[in-house]
Amino acid sequence: MVDVKKFPSAVLQAGEDEWIGSIESFVKDVLLKLGKSRWEVSVLFCDDNFIRDLNREYRGIDNPTDVLSFESGDFYPGEDGKEWFNAGDIVISVDTLKENSKEFLVDENEELKRLLVHGLLHLSGMDHKDNSPEQEMLVFQEELLKEFTGVKLL
Numbered sequence: 001m002v003d004v005k006k007f008p009s010a011v012l013q014a015g016e017d018e019w020i021g022s023i024e025s026f027v028k029d030v031l032l033k034l035g036k037s038r039w040e041v042s043v044l045f046c047d048d049n050f051i052r053d054l055n056r057e058y059r060g061i062d063n064p065t066d067v068l069s070f071e072s073g074d075f076y077p078g079e080d081g082k083e084w085f086n087a088g089d090i091v092i093s094v095d096t097l098k099e100n101s102k103e104f105l106v107d108e109n110e111e112l113k114r115l116l117v118h119g120l121l122h123l124s125g126m127d128h129k130d131n132s133p134e135q136e137m138l139v140f141q142e143e144l145l146k147e148f149t150g151v152k153l154l
Helices: 016-033 048-059 094-103 108-123 136-146
Strands: 002-006 039-046 067-077 083-093
Touching: 002 016, 016 039, 016 108, 039 108, 048 067, 048 083, 048 094, 067 108, 083 094, 083 108, 094 108, 108 136
Parallel strands: 002 039, 039 083
Antiparallel strands: 067 083
């Protein structure tokens, strides 16, 4: 189960209903690929001010960032009688997403997929010491993204 929300100040593109549905579908597909079909994840889109506050409060870093993940780790019974895992929340700054796409010369669609996958990998327990491309998590992230090359979210 995937729940996508956004603050009014976080604007990706027009046609919000379409891209929210696309994001839900993409996250579900990535979770299936990771073998996590019974996971529940929330995705929140915000601006730099909001994510900066979170980054300061939870990481002690007084700067905006592109994506933060907050693990929950709670199991609960679903309506289908099977157990679900509430993995946690992914928070993405639309402002930084747009800056990243310009800096790394990729379109916003590709950068959004990268941030979603990055957040999901953190919720899966993976981590990296820095942002150097040879970090195991970041290598896996890019390999996973290749499998979703043609997927359009925006």
